[in-house]
Amino acid sequence: MKKISSIWLASSAAFIAVLAVHAQSGRTPDWNALNAETLRHFQALLRFDTQNPPGNEHLVTDYVKSVLEKEGIPVQIFANDPNRPNLVARLKGNGSKRPLLYMGHSDVVTVDAKKWKFPPFGATRDGGYIYGRGSDDDRPHVVAGLMTLLTLKRLNVPLDRDVILLVESGEEGTTGVGIGYMTTQHADAIAAEYCLAETGTVARVNGKVMYAGVQTVEKVPRRIELVATGPSGHASRPLQGNAVVHLAAAVAAVGTWRVPMRLNETTRAFFAKMAEISPEVEAARYRALLNPSSPAAAAADAWFAEHEPGYASMMRTSVSPTMIDAGYRINVIPSEAKATLDVRMLPDEDPARFLAQITRVINDPAVVARYITDPGLTRPTNKPSRLDSEVFRTIQTAVSRNYDTVTIPLLSTGATDMSQVRGNGTECYGIGPAIDLEDAAKGFGAHSDQERILESELYRFVRFSYETVADLVRHS
Numbered sequence: 001m002k003k004i005s006s007i008w009l010a011s012s013a014a015f016i017a018v019l020a021v022h023a024q025s026g027r028t029p030d031w032n033a034l035n036a037e038t039l040r041h042f043q044a045l046l047r048f049d050t051q052n053p054p055g056n057e058h059l060v061t062d063y064v065k066s067v068l069e070k071e072g073i074p075v076q077i078f079a080n081d082p083n084r085p086n087l088v089a090r091l092k093g094n095g096s097k098r099p100l101l102y103m104g105h106s107d108v109v110t111v112d113a114k115k116w117k118f119p120p121f122g123a124t125r126d127g128g129y130i131y132g133r134g135s136d137d138d139r140p141h142v143v144a145g146l147m148t149l150l151t152l153k154r155l156n157v158p159l160d161r162d163v164i165l166l167v168e169s170g171e172e173g174t175t176g177v178g179i180g181y182m183t184t185q186h187a188d189a190i191a192a193e194y195c196l197a198e199t200g201t202v203a204r205v206n207g208k209v210m211y212a213g214v215q216t217v218e219k220v221p222r223r224i225e226l227v228a229t230g231p232s233g234h235a236s237r238p239l240q241g242n243a244v245v246h247l248a249a250a251v252a253a254v255g256t257w258r259v260p261m262r263l264n265e266t267t268r269a270f271f272a273k274m275a276e277i278s279p280e281v282e283a284a285r286y287r288a289l290l291n292p293s294s295p296a297a298a299a300a301d302a303w304f305a306e307h308e309p310g311y312a313s314m315m316r317t318s319v320s321p322t323m324i325d326a327g328y329r330i331n332v333i334p335s336e337a338k339a340t341l342d343v344r345m346l347p348d349e350d351p352a353r354f355l356a357q358i359t360r361v362i363n364d365p366a367v368v369a370r371y372i373t374d375p376g377l378t379r380p381t382n383k384p385s386r387l388d389s390e391v392f393r394t395i396q397t398a399v400s401r402n403y404d405t406v407t408i409p410l411l412s413t414g415a416t417d418m419s420q421v422r423g424n425g426t427e428c429y430g431i432g433p434a435i436d437l438e439d440a441a442k443g444f445g446a447h448s449d450q451e452r453i454l455e456s457e458l459y460r461f462v463r464f465s466y467e468t469v470a471d472l473v474r475h476s
């Protein structure tokens with residue numbers, strides 16, 4: 001792509017003519033024209049305010065529907081709530097292989113507009129970036145899915161499998177209208193052998209691509225409530241059974257508990273690859289983790305807990321106390337106090353066994369730990385996607401062609417809509433555009449007050465997505 005653009009800058013009419021012939025004659029996309037079209041759709045999508053809550057994702061689905069239908073691609077709309085529909089578009093293949101699903105979600109998290117330099121729904125281009133809520137999360141997948149379908153259709157690529165685009169609502173904490181609704185009520189419409197969705201990332205440091213991370217498994221969110229009970233009374237006479245004191249001790253115990261670390265296929269491959277591509281001091285730390293029972297692993301784990309908490313979390317079921325609710329006036333010792341723990345389980349964790357461990361760590365009969373369900377947070381346990389699959393190999397090839405770097409499998413500590421899709425038996429892989437790892441700390445990342453994407457990386461991601469999909473679906 002770099003080569004093409006430099007030639008393009010110095011282009012002659014003759015060269016344009018050659019490209020046009022290529023584009024018409026069959027299977028070569030005209031990326032210069034497609035980039036301009038990508039920008040147009042991307043900016044249009046960024047200008048829709050689909051903050052969740054309330055969502056209003058129909059703004060996005062109406063737009064995508066009209067673009068697809070204009071080119072003769074059939075679209076179905078599935079809505080539990082009419083303002084929050086899900087869009088499914090399908091290009092038919094010859095049926096010799098099972099379908100491929102490409103997903104992008106249409107909602108975005110809320111904004112505090114005062115904190116934005118550029119308007120959050122303005123799609124401003126500045127200094128090589130495009131700014132706006134959703135520019136990382138998750139308009140790139142919506143536009144890449146759209147451009148992929150349009151391009152396959154226009155080039156009339158013969159397909160061995162159906163290609164399905166799902167633009168789903170409610171990913172940010174209200175999955176009942178989105179992926180939850182689709183996987184329980186309309187599973188047939190999105191049934192596929194494989195799916196591609198958000199959460200992967202191509203990591204850049206100092207402007208240089210370091211690796212492409214592909215999400216193959218994610219942790220499972222669970223909520224645990226701690227309830228301490230004791231006698232109530234006048235606060236002028238301290239009571240040993242004070243529920244607040246018992247709760248505080250329990251929260252401190254679970255909050256400082258170092259849950260034993262363990263690796264799975266994905267995290268083992270992740271740390272092994274990181275050891276290969278990192279400078280020696282860091283590489284030694286990653287290598288140490290590969291032998292989890294060694295003292296060196298414990299030292300590395302402690303280092304990560306302090307400096308890279310995301311990596312420490314990848315190696316264990318994690319517990320973060322997040323809310324405390326106790327007492328109602330200063331001079332009353334309350335009879336009950338509650339705390340909430342945000343627990344992120346490794347996919348193979350046994351929830352009953354884990355609750356028993358928590359109870360042992362608390363070691364106080366006055367405090368009861370129990371699971372509570374939270375509809376917005378519920379995600380099914382999901383099986384890791386295979387690293388030796390056709391899709392993973394195809395992604396690796398497209399990564400090295402487009403980014404000239406290694407592909408590393410990722411376990412994400414947060415949950416995504418892929419967990420429901422995996423739960424229905426589809427193998428899912430998270431891919432994503434290149435971002436500067438420094439951007440998150442500077443406040444430019446997903447969910448931040450100044451979300452942005454490098455324009456050139458948006459184009460590269462669309463091309464990478466198209467090539468990955470085309471390689472998986474093209475009649476061979």
Ligand SMILES: [Zn+2]
Nearest residue numbers: 137138171198
């Ligand atoms: Zn997202």
